[in-house]
Amino acid sequence: MEIGSFLIVFFMVRYIRTSLQTAERFPEWDRMLLMVQYVATGLLVSDIFLDSDFTKWVWHLLLIGMVGAAYLLKDFRPVRNVWLAVGPFILISLFGDLVELIVPDFYESIKTMVEIAEMFSFIWMVATWFITRKQQKALEKERLKRQQEEEQNRIIASQNVMLEQIVAERTAELTRQKEELEQTLTELKATQDQLIQREKMASLGELTAGIAHEIQNPLNFVNNFSEVSVELIEELKEERQKTDRDAGLEEEILADLAQNLQKINHHGKRADSIVKGMLQHSRASTHEREPIDINNLADEYLRLAYHGLRANDKSFNATLLTDFDSNLGKVSVVPQDMGRVLLNLFTNAFYATEEKRKTGLANYQPTVQVITRRIDGETIELRVRDNGCGIPASVLNKIYQPFFTTKPTGQGTGLGLSLSYDIITKGHGGELVVETEEGKFTEFTIRLPT
Structure with missing residues (x-):
């Protein structure tokens, strides 16, 4: 126990x-x-x-x-x-x-x-x-x-608190970075707008000499026909002071005056259209489409670009070939924007032919050709072809990138083709394609829906 x-x-x-x-x-x-x-x-x-x-x-x-x-x-x-x-x-x-x-x-x-x-x-x-x-x-x-x-x-729970704190800090950091990026984007957009405006002003400068040449012709006609008309009026006054007036001569003088006034009116309108085109090119686009004759627009900008280059370099010369489809009809486009596209393409074509000419190639004749065609009932095609130096295959995929240029420093902003591509594809729902062979030719093709 x-x-x-x-x-x-x-x-x-x-x-x-x-x-x-x-x-x-x-x-x-x-x-x-x-x-x-x-x-x-x-x-x-x-x-x-x-x-x-x-x-x-x-x-x-x-x-x-x-x-x-x-x-x-x-x-x-x-x-x-x-x-x-x-x-x-x-x-x-x-x-x-x-x-x-x-x-x-x-x-x-x-x-x-x-x-x-x-x-x-x-x-x-x-x-x-x-x-x-x-x-x-x-x-x-x-x-x-x-x-x-x-x-x-x-x-x-402690880790969750820590993670929440880290997430909050990271969120604040991302928010700050987002605000900085938005500020940077705003500044970039402002800078881009300024560069685009500079590109427009640069192209306007290129047009100035061509416009001066083009506008001089109608002004010369206006001045000449005005002087002749003044002489005819004086002659008519003298005839009326005679006691034996010649009615037939008076009618002939009046007919000449009427004809002169028609020619003055015609060439005045021509000068007016050139000035309007210059103003349209210089001001910001309204993005409002208008039915225009693509053939006339292409012909006008081709001559303006050509004479603008000749004004800066008297030794420059090129053969201009046009093959316009007479049945093309009018196409609804933004005239200012389409004019900028054509000016860029023509200027680049002339530049390519001039660079090839400077190489001293024997029997070389710079040539720029413009062709328009109606492909079908809903599409028109405009081709700009030059026999210049062509585009190297190594940079062909970069030509539409902003600020990319093969021209020497100071001779190009690198925005011409970039803006042209955006205008055609985004602004008009069309296509801008290129076919080239280095040392032989370059051909840009614009396709627009009618």
Whole structure:
């Protein structure tokens, strides 16, 4: 009995201290539990050396006190169920000792049964402890698992906060970069508009000499016919002052005056159309389409470009060939934009032929040809072909890129073909294609829907 009680007290105290972690959580209870172990050890020694019946009642009081403490003190409630395993052993041993004390004879008759009951209660206690210990380990494992999950959740929450902060900082950075890019884009657009306007002014400068040459012819006619008309009027006045007036001569003079005025009107309109064309070319495009005669537009800009180049270089000369389809009809286009396209193509063609001429090639005659055709009921085609130096194959895929030019620095902005391509494809829904062979020819083809 004493050894069993000692083992029960010893292992129960150890179990309580370990399970409840009394050394950290309940230092005062931990000292009392250690004292209980010392008392139990002392009682065991007393039983061995003194062999007194008094100690067994102390064991009963000690076990009952520990069970009572487990049920009455809230700090020990987590280990309360473990004492259920000890209960049967305490009750049976207490019952046997009381019967032995009060009715010794009866105890002798049931002693074997009491000992068997104590043995089974001890086995029950040990089995219950093992099961409880196993459950405790499972619960501890589950607790540790929950603790790990909580720790992981805490770490994840901390990481989420950090990520949200990083995302917020990155978003602010991207917003700042976006604003900077938008500002840069706005500045680039403004710069592009300025460069486009400069390109227009540059092409207008190229036209100026040609326009001066073209406008001089009708002005000469106007001046000449005006002078002749003044002389005819003076002659008519003299004839009317005569007493024998010649009616036939007067009619003839009046007819000449009428004819002169018609020619003055014709050449005045010609000069007016040239000036209007110059103004249209210089001002910003309205993007409003008008039905115009492509043949007349191409012929006019071809001569303006040619005479403009000759005004800058008297040695320049080229053969101009035109093959216009008389059944072309009028096409709805933006006149200013289409004029810029034609001027760019003609200027580039003349430049290519002049560069080839400067190589000193024998029997070379610079030639620029303009052809218009109606391909079908919905498309017209305008070709500008020159027998100049051609375009190298290595740069052919770059010719429509903004600011790309094969001309020497200061002789080209690199926007002419880029603007022409955008005007034809985006502005008019057409095509601008090129066919070339280096050293032989270049031919640009414009296809427009009618």
